[in-house]
Amino acid sequence: MSGTWRRWLLVGVVGLMGLAGCRTTGTAVREDKPGRQEIEFDAVTVTADLELEKLNDEELFAGGTSAFAAGDFKQAARYFGRLVDFHPQSPHRRPSLYNAGLAHQRLKEWEDAYHRFVELADAEKGQDDALDAAFRVAETQYHLERFEEAAALLAKVAAREDIPAGRRMEAQVQQGICELEAGRSEQAEATLRKVLTTYEGLSDKDEVDDYFPAQAHFFIGEIYRLHYEAVKLDPKRGGDKLAEDLNYKAELLLSAQGHYLRSIRVGNGYWATAAGAQIGAMYENLYDHMVNSPAPPELNAEEAQVYRQELRKKIRVLLTKSINIYERTLEAAERIGSQNTFVDRTRESLRKVKELLLADADNESDATPPPQPTSEPHS
Template sequence: MLATWRKWVLVGVLGLVGCRTTGTAVRETPETPRQQVQFDPVTVTADLELASLNDEELFAGGTSAFAANDFARAARYFGRLVDFHPQSKHRHEALYNAGLAHERLEQWEEANLRFSELADAEKGTGDTLDAAFRLAETQYHLERFADAARVLGTIAGRADLPVGKRLEAQVQQGVCELETGQSEKAEKTLRQALSTYESLADKDEVEDYFPAQAHFFIGEIYRQHYDQVKLDPAKGSDALANDLNYKAELLLSAQGNYLRAIRVGNGHWATAAGSQIGSMYENLYEHLVNSPAPTELDAEEAAIYREEVRKKVRILLTKSINIYERTLEAAERIGSQNTFVNKTRQSLEKMKALLLADTESAPVPQDEPAPSKPHS
């Protein structure tokens, strides 16, 4: 990794340049005069394979390696050019490409180092603006969410940029704010981005990825609120009923925003939103199934309570199965393949198995005669 490599180069230079030492075979005694051996300065260049290449050769080698998806080799070539040929006409492009190569390798610190030298969020255009977006991306993966939000907020506030770039930055800013735990601030940022999008006469100015992402993460905000509501039977039946109703309201609010993400029509976020809706119904099902009856109920009342819960559970199972199936149908129609698709398939099978088990274990209604035994 480049950051580690640079650290050891520094240690090597400090340890070797101008080093003074006494010979190991010479002992300092009153009878033997002290002797000093001084070495010539040594510069450690680390990558000897590339040491003889000039900047043109390094740039060509890095470009070829990147095209072949050999990102480790590309990072070496571009990094060598950047570090040892500061006057090269290719340095600017090599700096950006080195960052991209490290990014492909998920070497976020190294990518951050390269992009930070090139990025200009306040005035940049072309590669320097793209590098600012990429810098925020690396900060996000390094969980430096506040830093990423600041970079993106700067870009979003630039009146000189096309609306598509500003809206992209604002949506990503909202995501980073949510990661810092500032849900109210994040929701405000995301809704401002959506307001800008809805006001556009020509919505093709903005890629559908970003408004869909904004709707999805507003849904995530309400899902987080939903998760914070705990169903505690020990609080009593009235409090439990109120908490359950509030939790259901938050589920519907989250679902509404997820559905808006689906309607935008971006395949990635449509699949993700459908998966999250299904998982919320699945989660509520698990809460109801695993929650004991309120303690103040007697045996008869508890039996009635459990039967009512059972009815609600079947509804939740059926809803989640329906949503998961529709999500997978949409994913197959648009050819979407991502982690949400795999998660949805697994959840669908789980919900079908639970519904089947619930059906098989359902008691026979008392007004129905039990099946007669066959004659022997």
């Protein structure tokens, strides 16, 4: 379930700081064969970045800040990293730790970002940058696929009563997402439902960002979508079993759709377009399953033909529903000015589904026999 729709700021890191100067401590020459010499050097010692070695902490901080503002995150990580590693008493060290982590995140060097943030983070008691760094540590662990570690850290933040409800809700949503990625879907659903219970119980819902309840609904929808995808339609198991599986699959689709629609109703633009795209994709997916499914083996030729005719009617309904959802999603995205990967994906899916519906109509007209003339004149 990877995804482009998750609420993680995709920021990263470049690991190696500029190669430092080096020195040799001596050489030894050994005769090998006549006419040849093999020269062995002592181990090279990396001491520092020669360009930055002459700068003090004020100059390093200014250089890192300037580079970050210019979008040169490699240079920013280099300057801030130098300050952190070589000026432990500097008053700029804490902000440099955080900024170095941010620069590494922008470059998607998650391990380096983790090592910067973890020194600063305090999930149980931290405030301000220490609390923000705890969220960042969880984010880097997520990208490093250390889902259980990230979930455990976020649970500590979510349990705190000394931070605003919005921050607790943010931690709990992200905890649920990490639990889902770790394969614990039941626990993930329970965690996400707690978020929604908290949200519904707020007397003033404006005190929290609508991003997080919308995200919670979306990922509960994702849980049911994953259950839906796990149900396989196999006609070889017989018509009765196929009908049972198809009904169960449709129930899971409707459950997922219900949570996606609740996500849309919360009113957050990003998750509204993401949820609309997922609903349309599920109808499109069910269409693919049904159109590519052979008739149950116990049906004779005539029964198989009737089966396919009935299936075509249901397929046409699915395609029409998918088109309707996609069009409404794009209208909403245009209305709020949303532009993201879900909008692009929805636009392409809409084009494809319309082509499928047209092809289905053409196939039906080709398969319909022409009307036969009657011997009696029409009145």
